[in-house]
Amino acid sequence: MSQKIITANNLGDGLVVFLDASGGWTTEIAESRIIGTGELDEALAYAKAQHDAQIVVEPYEIDVELHPDAGIPVPLRLRERIRAAKGPTVAYGEAELAERAALPTAASASR
């Protein structure tokens, strides 16, 4: 069964953050607060107040499943999994060049 956590973007740097158990915001989804049954309205109201206090931008709830082994929340939607991963699913910048250098050459990349 899916559970809910609250996410937003930081106002200052725009980075993806999650509401944690102490009422703060963390970039680590593993540290996010799992919203208990009947607590969603209160949690969203708190998050909205944090938006109004110019701490985070446009908070909303997302559905997650707890990883069976690690107990870490894993978002159900790909969009949110990509956000939680703190970056694109592809290498970028210098790391992309390095990754490409490790690819098979163009000639052997053909079938």
Add this chain to the structure above:
Amino acid sequence: MYRYDEFDHDFVQARVAQFRDQVERRVGGELTEDQFKPLRLQNGVYLQLHAYMLRIAVPYGTLNGQQMRRLAHVARRYDRGYGHFTTRQNLQFNWPKLSDIPDILSELAEVEMHAIQTSGNCIRNVTADHFAGAAADEVDDPRPYAEILRQWSSLHPEFLFLPRKFKVAVTGADRDRAAIQVHDIGLQLKRDAAGRIGFAVYVGGGQGRTPMVAKKIRDFLPEEDLLSYCEAILRVYNLSGRRDNKYKARIKILVHETGAEEITRRVEEEWERIKDGVLRLPAEEVERIRAYFALPADLAPRAADPSLAAARAADPDFDAFVARNTHPHRVPGHVSVTVSLKAIGGTPGDATADQMDAVAAIAERFGHDEIRVSHEQNLILPHVAETDLRAVYDGLVAAELATANAGFITDIIACPGLDYCALANARSIPVAQRISQRFGDIARQREIGDLKIKISGCINACGHHHVGHIGILGVEKKGEEFYQISLGGSGDENAAIGEIIGRGFSTEEIVDAVETLVDTYLAHRSRPEESFLDTYRRLGQAPFKEALYGAA
């Protein structure tokens, strides 16, 4: 290229100062997001999936080495060492901190760059043929007119709150390399029988969720009437365009719902009223602007370089590069060089700071200090002497920018997609990378010939999938990414919107599906010179559909 005058400098500096104050008030808690959002958008700042994004205007895709170096500097100092060149001939940084953006804009203003009108419901950065001012087939350079339009549209008080965004493109040749027929206004430079310069005017093209090819509403508009006619079009749109529904607010919907004939009548009526007023272009002002775009003074015709043929014969890679990534120049002995930002397996349009510096250095040394950004997400060195081609190529090889694939199947347009974009439903970049790897063999690409694949991660169509010979649209279906294929689209002078071929394909299936289409084309083309698009136009969907889905 155009140089700022005192007015331009003051205007851009004042805008930076104004935005700095707005950012300080936002970070300091005085402005809410609702108050701040329209202000940041007017300065090119979006909030994307992972971070803020800053979109910087490259007017009509033209910049010089100093400007490119400054972009590299910003990438290193304020971002993560790279940038993304877009289908709007702009550059996007994906990771700036909000509080750094005023400093970034201040550094950009020092080299005559800005982010004004790269977002919001205003007239956006005017785009142009990336070979403008260099192409052998050009009637005339479209950039002076793009610059005149830029000056007219910058902070035009009447048009800052349009029903929706508004995009203008200008081409100077019959061969349309600026996709003018899928813009809100498309202008094609031409000459009349008396040799006078003017424009064919197209209105109401666009992509997005309701793709439309523009209607030609005037065959020849004299040069002096450029601004009054555009003002008349914008005024009709601003008054009559829909504001009740964001998805029906572009001028293409107005033209479609009202009819091109009636829109033309209204535009002409308004134009009659204003054409002899303040917007009539003075010939001397046109000449003043044109002078900025004159060919470099030292760009003189050169005799053909006999050593080039020998160098090509000795090096198949260099030969492939010259064959594919050079374009005929109007001055003998010169070419325009396409610097591919489509390395096999790479992210289309991305360049690292070091690569930007490398292109700047090559442009300064061998390219008369001129660089262009193409709407196909490549860079162009418009003025290169054939005698310098080998040196340019060697420099590009060293910077990993010499992929010889301009216009080939691996020269893919892709939007940032769900890897970066808050609007996207599916990823574009990994699909582009996998197609690129599948077809990476240069001999195979050469066998296939001209083939444009364009990929968008949502219906907004930033990846131009509607005008791809093979267009790919990413959608989300039951939480999974699916990819819908359309065929037969084209953004050139024979513009067409692609037709959806059938049900979509999963992430696992999509590259095989593209390969099936390519194999079907190879099996059915009448001769090797018949392109994918021509073959599709001759045969229609049937053989492709059957190959993908089996006989009906």
